Amino acid sequence: MVELLYFPFYLGLLILVSPFVGYYMAFVLNAKSLPLEKKLFQFLFSGAxxxxxxxxxxxxLIIFHFLGAVILFLILKFQNLLPMNPLHLPAMNWDLALNTTISFITNTNWQAxxxxxxxxxxxxxxxxxPQNFLSAGVGISVLAFVSRTVVSTKSNRFGNFWSDLFRSTFYILLPISFFVSLFLVSQGVIQTFQNPVQSVGMDGVPNILPMGPAASQIAIKQIGTNGGGYFGVNSAHPFENPTPLSNFIQLFSILFLPASCVxxxxxxxxSFRHxxxxxxxxxxxxxxGFTGAYFSEIHHLGFWEGKEFRFSLTESTLWLSATTAASNGSVNSMFDSYSPLAGGIAIFQMMLGEIIFGGVGTGMYGMFLFLILTVFLSGLMIGRTPEYFGKKIGSYEIKWTLFGILSPTVCILLGSAFTIFLESGYSAKGPHxxxxxxxxxxxxAGNNGSAFAGFSADTLWGNLxxxxxxxxxxxxxxxxxVFVAGSLGGKVTTKSSDGNFKLDSVLFGVLLFSVILIVCGLSFFPxxxxxxxxxxxxxxKGIFF
Incomplete structure (x- = not known):
């Protein structure tokens, strides 16, 4: 009975909490002034x-990412010379360090x-x-920029990146992560600088249990839709996710901030109704997605390898669905162990462009492109010039919209094709x-970061x-x-009339759903x-791979 109520309770809490957090985020990002930032901005900009x-x-934005990438790459490449290395681990190979650097500055947190x-x-x-905080902060900042532009009145200036990033990080992500970290510690998630603990297993073989400041990274990995776990098996590890309550809080943290960004x-x-x-x-x-994956797993109860008996089928399957609906790469079971249909649903959710709530900020600004495409197609169908918030959509906006939607698609298809046909170091065959x-x-390409465990990514080809x-x-x-929103922001807002296509109707929702499904279905169904x-x-048919 409790398991049956788990999913409805999760969804209800998401609906209840998201609007209030979203309004708080909007207040922070559009406030004229906030405590602590005056002195910083006085130092950086000599004023506002x-x-x-x-x-x-x-x-x-690009300068910030470049500087962050250089610093992170150097840390990974020379970690053997840096402090807090109790296991005396060697430096990363350059290609793995580069892959990891790109992964964390892009909010992907892919872990090879x-x-x-x-x-x-x-x-x-x-x-x-720090990159978990900053990459998530960039997503919120870009969404704030886009939000301001679409309702501007013929202006070409829409905020400051450094101000948006500072506010997103220090007034939104940091305080939420602090309280979630404390809660996780209360549940038994480790947060320590203690040296690894040596123990002897039941089979008599000596084991080394790594320790470390895990709770602080786990909190922001979930809240910032990053997903990079402190341990290799991520939130399936009892040091990262020891109790059903810690599992629920981490699971809820994956989606509540992306939902709030809407x-x-x-x-x-x-535009509340919109x-x-x-x-x-x-x-x-x-x-x-959850329903399809859940019922597929019910009909394939023999697939137990890689799944935690500590968590119910609902808890595991909801994590699969939520983490691929958001751009969050964390796992509490190994997705490679799921039935083909459940795994296919997870793949398709990422192929949609991580817009089913998606990443913090990134899901909503990714959805913005589909909003523009839907309005454009709707305008063509009714024979009117397409408009979004009274701004006319022209060829410039549509070209950039299609570029943003199709570029990740090209990476998915070409990357998969080259990996199959080139000597990439991956030799497995068959549909799996x-x-x-x-x-x-x-x-x-979706900046998710989770993986089917059977894919060996730590090769030169895989990393690059x-x-x-x-x-x-x-x-x-x-x-x-940014270019689509910036172009719209520089246009005059026309007055709404009865002939305008309503953006807050059920019909618009059906069209938006259909456009997303058709565009991605045509691209990926084969x-x-x-x-x-x-x-x-x-x-x-009883044939296995």
Whole structure:
């Protein structure tokens, strides 16, 4: 009975909490002044931070990412020379260090390494954890920028990147993470600088139990939709996720801030009914994904390898659905162990572009591109010039919209094809092997970070090709939404009339849902048919791989 109520309770709490947090985020990001920041801005800008044009905003964003990447790469490459390395771990190889650096600055947190055995406490705490905050803060900042532009009145300056990033990090992500960290510690998640503990297992074999400051990284990995676990098996590890209550809090943390970003957008644009339509379109995809995966698992109860008996089927399957609906790479069971249909649903949710709530900020600004495309197609159908918030949509906006939607798609398809046909070091064959490859490139291009465990990514080809996919998946969408929103922000707002297509209607929600499904279905159905769909049909016939 408790298990049956788990999913409805989770959804109800998400609906209840998200609007209030979203309105708080909007207040923080649009406030004229906040405590503590005056002295910082006086030092950096000799006063209030200047507002920026879209190009200036992007330039600041790129400079910030470049500096962060250099610092993180050096930490990983020379961790053997740095303190807080009780296991005396060696430096990372350059290609793995580069892949990990790209992974964390793009909010992907793809892990081609095992955290407790390849990274020192210094690398985890000083290198990775700050990027968990900052990469999530960038997502919120870009969404705030987009929100301001679409309702501006013919202006070409829409905020300051450094101000948005500071507020997102220190007034939103940091305080929430602090309280979640304390709660996780109360549940038994470790947060210590103690040296590894040596023990003897039941079989008499000596074991080394790695310790470290895990709770602080776990809190922000979930809240910031990062997903990079302190331990290799992530939230399936009892040191990361020891109790059902810690599991629920981590699971709720994956989606509540991305869901809140929908209402952040609504508050800044003053379009409450419109964002409720968007919210329930995302909500519908989440429910359909979970339902499909759950019932597929019920009919394949023999797939136990890689799953935690500590968690129920609902807890495990909801984590699978939530983490691939958001751009969060954490796991509490191994996704490679799920039925082909459940794994295929997880792949498809990432292929949608991580817009079923998606990452913090990134899910909503990714959905913004689909909003523009839906409005454009709707305008063509009724014979009117398409408008979004009274701003006319032209060829410039549509070109950038399609660029942002299709660039990650190209990475997924080409990356998978090259991995199969080139001497990439991955030699498995069959539909499940294709599913593993598809999952990897969908996860990278969607900045998700989770993986089918059977895919060996720590090769030169894997590190470089997946790294490129992460960069394209992150920055192609950011460039697209900033240029589209910036172009709309510079246009005159026309007065609404009875002939305008209503953005807050059920019809618009149905059209938006259909456009997302059709665009992604046409792009990916053939390759999905050769991977998880074919594997499911073969397993139904008793043929296994």
């Amino acid at each position: 931070p200047p507002t920026q044009t879209p190009k200036q905003y992007l330039n600041s 390494y095992s955290g407790e055995s390849q990274l020192s406490s210094f690398s985890q705490m000083v290198g990775l954890t 209402f952040l957008y609504g508050k800044i644009t003053n 964002v409720w339509v968007i919210f329930f379109v995302m909500f519908s995809f989440l429910i359909l 092997a294709l599913s593993q490859i598809l999952y990897a490139y969908s996860s990278a 090709s997946l790294g490129i996919s992460m960069l394209v998946g992150r920055f192609s969408v950011i460039y697209a939404v 390759v999905l048919a050769l991977g998880p769909i074919l594997e499911q049909l073969l397993i139904n």
